Each structure stands twice: as structure tokens, then as C-alpha cells.
Amino acid sequence: MRFDLVDLKLFLAILEAGSITAGAARANLALPSASARVRGMEETAGTPLLVRSRAGAVATPAGEALAHHARLILQQSERMRGELSRYGRGLKGHVRLWSNTAAFSVGLIGDLARFLARHPDVDVDLQERPSREIAPALRGGLIHIGLLSDVGDTLGLETRTYGEDVLMAVLPKGHRLANTPGAGFADVAALPFVGLTPGNAIHQLIETHAVALGLPLKYRVRVNRIEAVGEMVQAGVGVSVLPTADALRVAERTQVEVFTLPEAWARRRLVVAVRDLQALPEFARQFLDGLGG
Structure with missing residues (x-):
């Protein structure tokens, strides 16, 4: 099961904003691109991650699990970047x-x-x-x-x-x-x-x-x-x-x-x-x- 960091950031942004449209804007992605990424994540997971309605979008139980791990992964990624930045200019x-x-x-x-x-x-x-x-x-x-x-x-x-x-x-x-x-x-x-x-x-x-x-x-x-x-x-x-x-x-x-x-x-x-x-x-x-x- 493979998700990239952009996927994870987008998913958290959607949950925070309450809709795919607003989440895409927060993640600086075009709506079609964001929608395609969400569909790809759900296909990879083999289960729905969001419940969509006219009122917006909320996480399914599987989506809540993904959100939990996404936060941990993104925090660790930022920590890695911070520590590596001491050793190089890249x-x-x-x-x-x-x-x-x-x-x-x-x-x-x-x-x-x-x-x-x-x-x-x-x-x-x-x-x-x-x-x-x-x-x-x-x-x-x-x-x-x-x-x-x-x-x-x-x-x-x-x-x-x-x-x-x-x-x-x-x-x-x-x-x-x-x-x-x-x-x-x-x-x-x-x-x-x-x-x-x-x-x-x-x-x-x-x-x-x-x-x-x-x-x-x-x-x-x-x-x-x-x-x-x-x-x-x-x-x-x-x-x-x-x-x-x-x-x-x-x-x-x-x-x-x-x-x-x-x-x-x-x-x-x-x-x-x-x-x-x-x-x-x-x-x-x-x-x-x-x-x-």
C-alpha cells in the first residue's frame, strides 16, 4: 500500500476543511487533481476513506485510521528534514x-x-x-x-x-x-x-x-x-x-x-x-x- 506525502497532506486538509473542494485549496491543488488523488487512495486502500454529501466530506473508520498514521508520518518527515538540514544545503x-x-x-x-x-x-x-x-x-x-x-x-x-x-x-x-x-x-x-x-x-x-x-x-x-x-x-x-x-x-x-x-x-x-x-x-x-x- 503506497501513499505519497502529497496524498497524506491532502487527506488531512480535506478532513480539516470539511470538504474536498476546500481541502484541495488548502493543499494548493486543483480540484480535479485532488479528486483523482482521493480516488486513487481509496482504490489502493480497497475501501472508502470519505463519506461524501452535499454538506461536505467526513472520514470513514478507515479514513480515521489513515488520518492517524498520516499525522505521524508527516511529523516524522518534517523532523527528518529539520535534522538533515544541519548537514547539507539541499x-x-x-x-x-x-x-x-x-x-x-x-x-x-x-x-x-x-x-x-x-x-x-x-x-x-x-x-x-x-x-x-x-x-x-x-x-x-x-x-x-x-x-x-x-x-x-x-x-x-x-x-x-x-x-x-x-x-x-x-x-x-x-x-x-x-x-x-x-x-x-x-x-x-x-x-x-x-x-x-x-x-x-x-x-x-x-x-x-x-x-x-x-x-x-x-x-x-x-x-x-x-x-x-x-x-x-x-x-x-x-x-x-x-x-x-x-x-x-x-x-x-x-x-x-x-x-x-x-x-x-x-x-x-x-x-x-x-x-x-x-x-x-x-x-x-x-x-x-x-x-x-
Whole structure:
């Protein structure tokens, strides 16, 4: 039974993305090529590996077994490449890193620049992703390292603190709360609210604390882009709460006011996470050591 590394990476990407189409895009393959590879894997295995439906694709029991071994093989392959790269110029290390937006504002770019300057034979594939996508990608073996908020699900991952991000209120220009001493989340939660789409980890946290105060949020609208939040607030539709990096970006581009929420829970811990530290290739461990240093 023979599968190449491209096959294995594609299969994991499909499971992570939930469909062959999205998995092909993540694996940088054309859809016809990806479909042909999946059919070839199933023919080689002699059994279906995916259950296909209009909703997407999920693994069969045989597919789950393949995914387990694929993760182990890909991790070992990366570790081999990292160790061999010390002995010759033919192989280079390649760190796959996903980070949420907040980590960019607490030093990631500086850490990355210093590492790349010291390690000319190692490349870094950096992608900005929401925290809710990073933890599953780590568990699935799609990336080496993730930078995410600990508000999300980090169960089963090895983590350490990287930095801190504070939530900020976003208000229409000239709003009275912007200059009200002692204003906090309770004042914001009592106003018409502009939210992000259901499932967003930050707004799940916000909703939990609003309910605890007896002030369930009164959503005027929920949108799927940070920029759209800023536009809605600027127009006077309502107020919002965003991470510092997002709030400051919105404030630069739209006519809004922002202030830091004083509540302790509004300070979120950013963590650097890996699936298995011992299984990381050496070059990825070196990069990890430099984060936050």
C-alpha cells in the first residue's frame, strides 16, 4: 500500500476543511487533481476513506485510521528534514505557523524577523487565522506552531504564555461613554450592540459576561468582518467590543471612539501552542524557543 506525502497532506486538509473542494485549496491543488488523488487512495486502500454529501466530506473508520498514521508520518518527515538540514544545503527547514491577529501586536513580527535573520536556511509560512481555526489545525498536523487566545479550545495541546491582549469598547464618534470616568462593560452591554457572527470565540466570551450581569446583548446586527463592525458603529447602529489590535485598526479607518475595558476578564492570555513538543522537527523547536524571547 503506497501513499505519497502529497496524498497524506491532502487527506488531512480535506478532513480539516470539511470538504474536498476546500481541502484541495488548502493543499494548493486543483480540484480535479485532488479528486483523482482521493480516488486513487481509496482504490489502493480497497475501501472508502470519505463519506461524501452535499454538506461536505467526513472520514470513514478507515479514513480515521489513515488520518492517524498520516499525522505521524508527516511529523516524522518534517523532523527528518529539520535534522538533515544541519548537514547539507539541499534541504531547508520550513516552519508552518498560524497566528491570530492579536499576536501581531504583541511582538510576533519582531520575533519572526530575528529568527529569520539568524537562520537563513529556515523559511516560515505565516498565515493569519482566527483562533477557532488554529487549534484544530494543530491537532490535525497541518501546522507546527499556533499563536492563539486561550479563550478558545486548547484541550490536548501543549501551551505557554506568549502575551496579553485587552478587549476594547468601540463607540460612535462623540459618544458620551468615551469620556465617562469609570465606564466599563456593563455600560457598553446595556446599549444596542454590533456583533460578529455566532461562533466567534471573543463574542461568546462577551455574551457570557453580559448574561452574568443580567444584560443579555441586544444585537442590532451581526457581521462576519471586523471592518464591517467599524462601519456599523461609525453609522451609529450600535456599539461593539473588539480585541485591541482589531479595535485600533477600526479606529484608524473609521470615525469611532475606543476605550479599554477595565474588567479583569477582558484581559485575554495569548498562548503559543504545539501538538507535541517532542515530535517537532529541530528547526521548529528552535523557532519556538525564540518566540517571546
